[in-house]
Every structure is written in structure tokens, then in C-alpha cells.
Amino acid sequence: MPLTLLANPAAAQLSRTEDNAVTSADDAFGQSVGNERGGLYGTDDVRGFSPVEAGNSRINGLYFAQASGPGGRAISGNVIRVGLTAQGYAFPAPTGIVDYSLYSNFGNLGVSTRLELGQYASPILLADGSIPLGDNAGVTFSVNVREQERHEGGRAQNTGLGGTLAVRPWQGAQIIAFASQYRFWQDPAAPVVFPDGDYLPPEYRRRELLSQPWALKDNTSSLYGGVAQLPFGNWRVDAGLFRSGSRVPETFSDLFTRLRADGTTPARVIVADGNNRNDVTSGEFRITRSLLTGGVAHKIIASVRGRDGERLFGGQQRINLGESTLLLRDVRALPAITLGAENVDRVRQGSLGLAWSATSPGNWSLDASVTQSTYRKRVDFAAPAREDVEIRDSPLTGSLTGSVFLTPALVLYGGHVRGFEDAVLAPDIAVNQGDAPPALRTRQSDLGLRFALPGGMRLVAGVFKITKPYYNVDPALVFRDLGSNSNRGAELSLAGTVLPGLNIVAGAVLLDSRIDGLLVDNGLIGPRPVGTGRRKIIFDADWRLNGGTSPLSFDVSVNSFGPQVGNAAGTLMAPGPEIIDVGMRYRFTIGTTNALVRAQVNNVTNTYSWNVSSSGGFTYRPRRHASLAFIADF
Template sequence: MHGNRGTYRIGGRLTCVLAAAILGLPLPRVAFAQRVDDNVITNANDAFGQSVGNERVGLYGTDDVRGFNPVDAGNARIEGLYFAPVDRLPNRLTRGSRVRVGIAAMGYAFPAPTGIVDFDLSASADADQFTVGLERAQFGSVLGSVDSNFAVGNDLRVYLGGTVRRQNRHEGGNFKSWIASGGLAWRPYAGASVIAFWGRTRTYDDEAAPAIFPGGDYLPPQIKRREMIGQSWSDRDNTHQIYGALAKLPLGDWRVEAGLFRAERRVDSNFTDIFANLRPDGTVANRVMVVDGNNIDRTLSGEAKVVRTFADGPLAHRLTFSFRGRTGDRRFGGVQRISLGPSSLNFADERPRPTIALGVDDTDDSSQGTLGLSYSLTRPGRFLIDAAIAGSRYSKTIRFVSAGLVTSNRDRPVTGSLTASYTISPSFSLYGGYVRGFEEVSVAPQNATNRGAVPPAIRTRQTDLGFRYAVTKNLSLVAGVFEITKPYYNLDDQLLYRDLGSSSNRGVEVSLTGTVRPGLSVVLGNVLIDSRISGELVDEGRIGPRPVGTIRRRSIANADWRLGGGKSPLSFDIAVESLSARVGNPLNSLYAPPREMIDLGMRYRFPIGSKRALLRLQLANVFDDYGWQVASNGAFQYSVGRRVLAELRFDL
């Protein structure tokens, strides 16, 4: 058995290397915790956001849902259970995620206005897997990885995974990182599971890329891609760790679910290279390096739920009692701002490393506990009604040590939701809902005078209404309208991060997904968003009516065509994304131009002995589109250029 497995690995590697050599491509990679048959386009239920391994598709992602960040808002889940992240989860720890918003949130016991991102753990998979990979990917990056999931008993499985990477960035420079993760999954009886997991990521030697802020109503000059114009000594170094356990135990008509998670991020050193008031020729009067370090962000969070289901004739009832809680402990601040004087984006303007002398740290301690009750009434094939109410106790205390200032906030919000869907015919149904939430606010950005500060949590609300129509048995159309309102936090004209008024995101979203004909699957989506700000600064003309970094439209078109009516080993795929102009400054007098990007790919499935394998090639950004991304604080960064990706997957 072991000899055969070695043969399969060598054969797969040789096939992969030969294909790369023939086509003149980088060495392929073995995908992270993905199977040969995994394909995010063919698996997508809608166009609102889904990931499988390292493949993603949809209008929204983990950091952008209807114009807001659901993870920053505290709306993240692990296997359906609440947790409070401090950073992105290690990509080896999870095997996929789904954005729950609109119709995708129907039936979810406690929805949230900014949407919910639900992650699936790699340790929860129930199939054997052993995958080893090497990668030579974009811009000469190299990577080695191992992924395994195997049984050690009738009821117990083990997951182990790891990655070592040297990544060359599209802005020039590079970084090194490694990931280690593991987990145990115990299934004591049918339908029950107990999972414990751990993941750790270390990223270091990561030179800071420039944060560009135009000084007027003009775009930055086009910078040569892959040109290193940062400082070689601006190496960022951080470590992220998360571990925890969860249990899901059906007990007749009852079900108990519980999870407890610990997350920690340590930033030993951090640099932000700021080109503020950039001139049209790419020069600045004063380039500033913001140095930070010795920061810690820790959370302990979890949820316990008791679910009772029962039937009454054709009606199905579900009661859910939930307790969610978290504590947060942050150490931030101590920032040193170093003036580098006049500088330029047009060449590598290397400066001697200055003396680093950080100040004292500020502290941020928070806690929240929430009791909730949800009731669901369903008549299969006819209607679904969900109602929920929750009460929270929230506290936050921030100590600005150097200023001798302490700010505290206490709140006891009551939140709730009422959502419903009604089936008019087997092919047509309506859905809608109203949700009130209580959410966190993103921390003050790197160019803020109160960098790293975290405002108190805010009250939010969402209304949406739409329909689902089965165009055919395998093709589904979803369309809806929504409105989300919440307080608006951003930089004022003095670069102070604070409450600037209220924001409202109104939009229309459309999704068409499924199989058009045997072998041809599509994911098509479009969202139109009207983002508005109101408040004193808008009335006075000091800021514009639209938030910085927002767009009016995003359109996607993805198709996967497998030849032979879906039975051929060969398939081709295409991904098209089109973005409208993006707001580039607080006055709304500057916009980053619209962008269109096209990716082309192919998959070839073939046997290695008795096993199955997949060779996947992709040409991303086919026409080498050069565009500008704009962060919510107004920082410009150019887009990634054309690149070739390749990977090999095989199931052992």
C-alpha cells in the first residue's frame, strides 16, 4: 500500500511538471483541502458569495457584503456558531465559506444586517485525504504544503495541514509565511460530532507597500508593476493563532450545539508607508513612515444553543435558545511617526533605517453577552416564518495611556428580526425581512490621528424583499432589493476617525445560477448600490454624500463548460468581473475609473493508477487591466497584473 502511494505521488508530480514545462508555465500546486471534483462554480447555490478551498465566486466576499464588512461587524460563524475573529482564518484551517444574506439567510435563526460569513472547518470533513504539493506561482513565488485527513478509529478522525511560503507581491517586495493546523473530529453516534481544532499563521519579512493619497482631483501616475518602491527595512511581522472546540449533539427532538473559540494576533512590528498629498508627477513634500509594534489583540468567544423541533400536522416548529458571549483584550498605539522628507513613487527611494522608539501602548477591553430566542414556523412547500429577539449587555473601556484619557461605554441593546418566505407555485416564491442588529465598527485606519482606536458598537437595521424563480429544474433566478442603515464612521477633514453622521446603502441584487445544459454551469450576478451619507459635515460641504471607496455597480459572469455533456475529462471556465467607478476622496471630487477583468481557465481530469487527479491551469487578468483600488480611508493601490496559475490535485 505504501509503495503504491509513493508511485501515485511521483506520477502525479511528474505529470504536473511535464505539463508546466511543455506549456512554459510555473510549477503547479496541489490545492488546499480540495478534492478533484470540487468546483466552486458548479457547487454554487447563488451568486452572493461562496468559497471552496482556494476558489471563490460571487458578488460578495468575507470582507464586503452589500458595501459593508461582516467580519469587522462581528458577524462571523464557525460551523454555524458565533465567534469573534481578530484576523482572517488560516486558509488551511477552513475548507470553505458561504455568505448568508438575502434569501441565503432564510431559515437562519439569528440573521444580521451586514450579512453573516459562515466557515466550514477542514477537520469536519469525513473523507480520507492525503495531499502533498509544491508550487511555483505568480511572480516566482514558491510554496510547499501538506494536507491530510484520516481515520484513527471507527468514530475518530484526525486532520493535519501545513504550508511554507515565499510570496512575491505584485507591488514589489516579498514576504515569508507558514501555516500549521490540526484537528480531531469525534462522531460518537449518528448525527453527532465533537471537533477540536488549532491553527497558527506566522507572516514575516513583509515590506510595507506604499499607501497613496492624491493631493487633488487627479489619479496617481501609473506605477510600474512589480517595482519595489518601499523601504527594505519596513518588515512587518505578525502571528495569528486560533483554537477551539465545538459539539453538535442531536437528542431526539432536541439538539444541543456549543462552541468555544480563542483567537490571538500578535504584531511584533508594523510599518505604514504613507505618500500623502501626492502631486500629479508622483512626488510628495513629506513621506511619512508610521511605525507600530508590540500589539496584541485577543478574543474569547462562543455560543451555546438548544434547539427544539416538533410537528403539528403539516406544520413544523423550531425553537432556538441561544447564549453568545465574547471578551476582547487589545493592546495598541505607541505609534512613532517618522518624517522621511521629499520623496517619489517613480523610483526606489531607499533611506537609512531610522532609530525606532515606540511609545507606551493604549488598551481596549470589551465584553458582550447576548441571550436570544428564535421561533420558526414552516409548512413545507408553502411558507416559512422566522422571528427572533435578543438582549445584550455590552461594555468597552479604552485607556489612552499617553494622554491620560479613559473612555467607557455601556449599552443594553435589544435586537430582533422577522423574516419570511412564501411559495406561490413550485417555481416561484417571495421572501423578505426586517433585521435590527448591534455591531462592531472597524478600527481607525493607519493614516488617522487616532490610529487603532475602536469606536463603541452601533445599532444597525436592514430591510430586504425579493423573489426566487426556478427558470428550469436546474437554473434559479433570485432578485431583490435591500436597504441597510447604520452610523457612519470615517476620517473627518482633520483625519480624526469618528462618527460623521449616518449611512444608508440601498440596492438591487440579481443572481442567476445553475446548469444551463448538461456540462454547462453558470454563476451570474449584478448588484447596484446607492451608498449615501447624511449629517452635519455633508450639510456643510466638508465631505461629499458618498462614502470613500464605494462603487455603484458590480457585475460578475462565471461559466464552467465540461465537454461531452458533463462527462468529458476536459472543461473550460471563464470569470468576468466589471466594476463601476469608485469614490476616491471624502469630497467625492475624485473617482477611480471603472474596471473590467477576465480570467480564463481549464481543468483536465485523469487517472493515476486507480486514483483520480486534476490538472488546472488559469490565466488571470487576461488583458493585463491596470486599475486602482481605493480603501475606505482613501488609500490608492494599483491592481494585480496578468499572471499564470497552475495546480494539481489528486485523491489518494
């Protein structure tokens, strides 16, 4: 029996009434299904790092470099591949992998609609449809329209469009072409707060619009491409080609720097930016040979992958509004805004990989891979006084992972992975905002146990260590290499069916994140990265009455966070909150149509809490809010 899902995620069909992240989860490490999300980790945080920022994204298992989030409606969901869930997965990455899956349609006709009053009564309309083109082909289309009431105050507009064309040339094979676009505009720039001492910002009123009326953001993301997954007996060909783009004609950041304890600041700074563009073409071609020798199943995989990207950034204007306050709206006249010339960041990377896996079902598995890459990065700065940068590298990376069945129910797994990953961009507070460091050499080791409990529950416990260079702003607010960052931790997952109709997903991660380097040794920064916390605990439960046969079900989600490091010196901590969400589903039919009413209340205790970014910016988490949705599959 395989340790986990070893192949690509199954292409999803369009049906919304049974979307449920709890009942769909095999573990607590993170996944999304439609609009439902759950688990310890997400696309922005896996073991203290972001796999998306690291460039570790996949679509149907194939390498994908994203310029921005995969907006639109061609993507049906994602799974986080890390630790246990990366076992048997070709070419794993130290920071984890986000594996997106595409919608597909083979011969089905239907429409799914969602009418919702979202957070703070945001009106939302979603429509997903599938049209057959014979028994082995079909299209899907999706539309998302909403006027979003922002939890920081004000409202924004957003739309999403997507579609796929899927063909099944023969049984087990599929070819999917897709396109999607997502736009978010008239989005107010919410305050980001930087305390000037070892104190928290005052608890100013949530949902109070504090932004400047002219500081509105506009962003359009697009993604299109295609995948082919073609088995030929013991051979298999997988190929994907993707184009991801982002257009930011106008954006603003509202920074309350040097904030005093009373909520006032002598230096409120609006950062105006625009004319930014990011485009990247990426893809992978993979050939797999499967064979069976002496009861051992082998796979040999040869892979070619690459990316070619160009990003325009820079030219920001920093507008110092001077004295201001968080406690009431302080509107200023629109100043003259003149953006500077754009810098050009070009990245080209190619990789040749070879992987081998061997599995003795119910006994052991072993996976190994090696990848040779060529990397070139060139940054052409618009300012004549700033020297252009060109970096070339040829890293050799690899992985060795495996598992042993100690008993039929108990599995020991572990491995070591060396990777070559992207670094985060310089944040808004940095004087070199938008700069991107060269790719980083990273490594990860992990070890754990999986225990299959009687009745179908699955328990996973493991330890890990990830090491990579540490980039952040120094005391002069220059974003640069400040040393090395090692994240050591332990994680726990418990998931499955407790009783008929009762499913739980519970997990915990304990994290010890440390920085080493001269700035720490000299006392200029603290030993822990800004924004990191030492624990996260989740408990999600879904209870469908009458042993899972009732149309009515209830769900609860509890998230407990540890304190976060609030400043570079490590002398300020933001308390960790406990956030509780509750919900219910009621299923019924209208004629032959399956329908669902979905109600949720988030942050039911209305806890006031802070989230701290890696650059030390404080923003409050959303206050209590409710949503009500009607979903129907026609």
C-alpha cells in the first residue's frame, strides 16, 4: 500500500454543494477545496516559510512559476506537499510544495451557482458550468463577481473569470487547456503600523476606514496554459506549459512609522507605486518509466523544466504626511504624484532532473532525485548611479526520502532535501522596496511516524529542520542578507472519521526559528525572525447528524496561535490569539437539483489580535463576521 498520494492530484469536476475541506482531508497539513480551506499550513506559510514565494508551485503536479496568485476560476483547489505528503513525490522542495489542481469535464452538463452575503454583507455571485463535447471532452467556465467589504474598512471590487477545455484521448489520459483572470480594484490601502518602542499599537476601532480616499489599489492577475498527462503502457508522458502575469497600474501603501503608544505618529508615509508588471513563462516535460521486479515497483523519471520571467518594479514615490493618528480618519489632499522610471528584473532558469523510486507495498519505499540547474538573473536599474546586477549560478540539488513499515499500521518516514529557491521581495518599509535577491540554496531534513488507528483515523508526528539565508531589513531599512535562518520544529496531525458522520482534522506545529550572523552577534537584531511564532494549534470538526445521513451538519474550527516576534530587536511580542469559527450546512433538493445553505460565523468571540509581517508591520485580524450562502448544482 502506498504511503500517501504519489501521483498528480485528480482533476476536479465542477460541483459545489459537497465542497468540504474537513471531510476531504487526509491529514492536517493543509488543503483547499473550492471556497473551503483548512489545515495547519497554507500557500503563504509552511513551517515558517512561504512555498509560493520560494517558487515551489505545481499545477497537476507539474512545475509552475507564478507571477502572482493563480486568480480566476480554472483552479479547483490545492494540497500542501510537505513532510509525509511529500513522500513519493518527485523532486520535493525544502520549503514545501503547493500543488494546484485544475477543473476538468468529460461529457458532463451542469451549472453550479453560489449566491452569498459574505463578510460584513459583501454581495458575491459565483457561477461554475460544464458543457460536454462528446463523451470524452468538455469545457468548464467559471465567473466570480463581488463587491467586497474590507475588514479594514471600505470596499473593493473584484471579478474572476476562468475556463478549461479537457480532452480524454484514451482511458487514463487527459489534455487540459485553461485560462483565467482575476482583477481587484478600488481597494483602499489599509494602515500598516510600526511601533517606535516595546509596546503594542493601541486597539483602534476595527472596520473604521482610515485610508486616504485617493490611495486605491488596482491589480490584475492572469494565468493560462495547458497540461497533458499521457500513459503509454509502462511509460508515461507529462507536460505542462504556463504563462502567469500580473499588472499593477496603481497601488499604495499606508505606513504608520515610528508609532507612539498613544496611536499618533510623526511620520505617516504613503508609498505610491504603479506601472508594475510581472510576466513569467514556465513549464515541465517529464517522462516516467514504470517496471516491476521481484515484487518491487520502480519508477524512473526524467524531467526538463524551466522558466523565463521579466518584472518591472521601482519608481515609487514616498509621500511623508507628517503628524497623523490611528484613532480617527485624517484625510489629506491628493498630492502631485510623479513616479520614476521602472527597473527591469529578468530571470531565466533551466533544470534537468532524474528521479528514481522503489516501493515494496506494505514494506518500504525509497525515493531519490538529482537536479542540475542553470540560473541567470539580471537587474537593470533605472537610476544611473546604481550599478546593474547580474548573477549566474549552476546549483546541483537533490533529495533522498523513504519510509519503512514497522508494523502494518506504523510507518517510519524521513528524508533530506537540498533545494534552490527564490527569496522574498523587499517590503514596502525598505528603502530598496521591490528588490529581489538572487535565488537561495536551502536544505531540509525531517523524520516522522504515521500510525493508522483502528476505525480509519490517521496520526502523523514528525520533526524537521530547514535552513536558508535570511533576508530582511537592517537597522537602516535596507533589505539585504542578514545571516542564516534555521527553522526547527515538531508537527502533529490527526485526521479521519471518529464516528459515522463525525470527521476531525487536528494538528499542531511547534517552531523554533533562529537567526545566525554578525548582526545578531553584535546585538543589532534579535535571534528570532520578525513575525514568527512558536506554535500553532488547530482543531476542525464536521458533524453530520444521523450517522452521516442527515441533511444537516455542523462544523467548528479552533485556531490557537503563539506570540509573534514584533520587532527586529526581539524585545516586543504580539500575543497569540485563539480564533473560533462555527458553521452549518443544510442540504436539500429542488426538483432534481441538489442545493445547500451554508452559514458561518468567524471569530465568534470577537477577539482583538495582531498579525505581524516579516518586516515588523502590525495589522489587526478581522473582527467577528458572518456569511450566508445558497449553493445549487443544476
